[in-house]
Amino acid sequence: MAWLVEMEEVSYTYPGSADPALDRVTLRIPRGKRCALLGHNGCGKSTLFLHLNGIYRPDCGRVKWGGEVYTYGRAYLAELRKKVGLVFQDPEQQLIASTVMEDISYGLYNAGVSNAEAAQRVEAALIRFGLEELRERPVHHLSLGQKKQIALAGVMILRPELLLLDEPTAYLDPLHTKLLLKELETIYQEEGTTMLMATHDIDLAYEWADWIFIMHKGRLLLEGPPEYVFARRDVMEEIGLGIPLLFDVWEALASSSFLGSLKRPHTVADLRYQLKKYLVENKRKMG
Numbered sequence: 276m277a278w279l280v281e282m283e284e285v286s287y288t289y290p291g292s293a294d295p296a297l298d299r300v301t302l303r304i305p306r307g308k309r310c311a312l313l314g315h316n317g318c319g320k321s322t323l324f325l326h327l328n329g330i331y332r333p334d335c336g337r338v339k340w341g342g343e344v345y346t347y348g349r350a351y352l353a354e355l356r357k358k359v360g361l362v363f364q365d366p367e368q369q370l371i372a373s374t375v376m377e378d379i380s381y382g383l384y385n386a387g388v389s390n391a392e393a394a395q396r397v398e399a400a401l402i403r404f405g406l407e408e409l410r411e412r413p414v415h416h417l418s419l420g421q422k423k424q425i426a427l428a429g430v431m432i433l434r435p436e437l438l439l440l441d442e443p444t445a446y447l448d449p450l451h452t453k454l455l456l457k458e459l460e461t462i463y464q465e466e467g468t469t470m471l472m473a474t475h476d477i478d479l480a481y482e483w484a485d486w487i488f489i490m491h492k493g494r495l496l497l498e499g500p501p502e503y504v505f506a507r508r509d510v511m512e513e514i515g516l517g518i519p520l521l522f523d524v525w526e527a528l529a530s531s532s533f534l535g536s537l538k539r540p541h542t543v544a545d546l547r548y549q550l551k552k553y554l555v556e557n558k559r560k561m562g
């Protein structure tokens with residue numbers, strides 16, 4: 276497996292704090308995967324993101340991009356910020372310009388893209404993110420879902436190789452959560468962007484991610500494909516994160532002698548399909 280970014284033994288303590296926010300974290304982000312970062316409030320997810328985009332520098336340990344250690348010079352960081360896009364949990368922290376169009380274009384002008392290229396990319400982003408009608412609207416007049424969409428558009432316009440999403444579905448209703456996930460899927464399919472999403476939603480992580488990281492009290496406890504991580508029921512229950520409902524149901528069904536042939540479902544629809552198929556086949560067999 277190829278790793279896009281690696282953290283080696285990274286520790287970080289905020290000034291004035293007694294305990295480290297990151298405690299000897301060693302973690303590798305697989306290139307081209309959708310990764311989820313799970314952990315309780317305060318376990319260090321946002322601090323980890325701020326290390327990945329170079330805003331924070333480890334007290335000890337290293338962060339590497341494509342095998343090369345981050346160097347933190349001004350020019351290096353400018354290049355790094357083009358490669359690593361961070362979408363904050365609260366869009367208010369991210370949106371700075373007065374209109375939607377100005378906000379989406381902001382990062383491009385700082386990235387030294389020519390005016391012609393910037394104009395073309397902004398138009399494409401407005402269309403892609405369904406924001407054409409909002410282009411001249413003041414950002415502070417928009418709904419939270421729209422603001423989240425604009426924050427994502429403003430990051431994706433820089434075409435990052437790694438997209439960091441800090442609880443992107445927080446405060447969204449089920450419809451807007453679904454729309455956001457659809458948008459992420461389009462980005463993933465079309466651009467192959469490596470993604471790392473911090474979330475408290477264990478069911479969402481199970482359905483969405485190819486790779487899961489579990490953090491607890493500043494440390495990385497577990498990582499791997501969802502079927503590996505969630506099979507560690509002992510660890511997941513001990514730290515109080517629990518098991519995704521779909522995984523739990525599947526484990527129960529798969530352990531029964533007559534449903535043992537079920538494949539691990541990724542979605543509820545997938546489980547429903549498999550059960551229906553199983554029932555039809557068995558009805559036929561039984562005459």
Ligand SMILES: Nc1ncnc2c1ncn2[C@@H]1O[C@H](COP(=O)(O)OP(=O)(O)OP(=O)(O)O)[C@@H](O)[C@H]1O
Pocket residue numbers: 289290292296314315316317318319320321322323
């Ligand atoms: N600016 C800061 N100054 C001092 N301590 C901080 C600061 N930011 C975070 N911390 C502390 O560092 C630890 C990790 O915080 P962090 O925000 O990284 O957690 P998190 O997992 O992102 O939490 P949440 O899920 O609530 O967003 C917490 O104990 C927090 O109180």
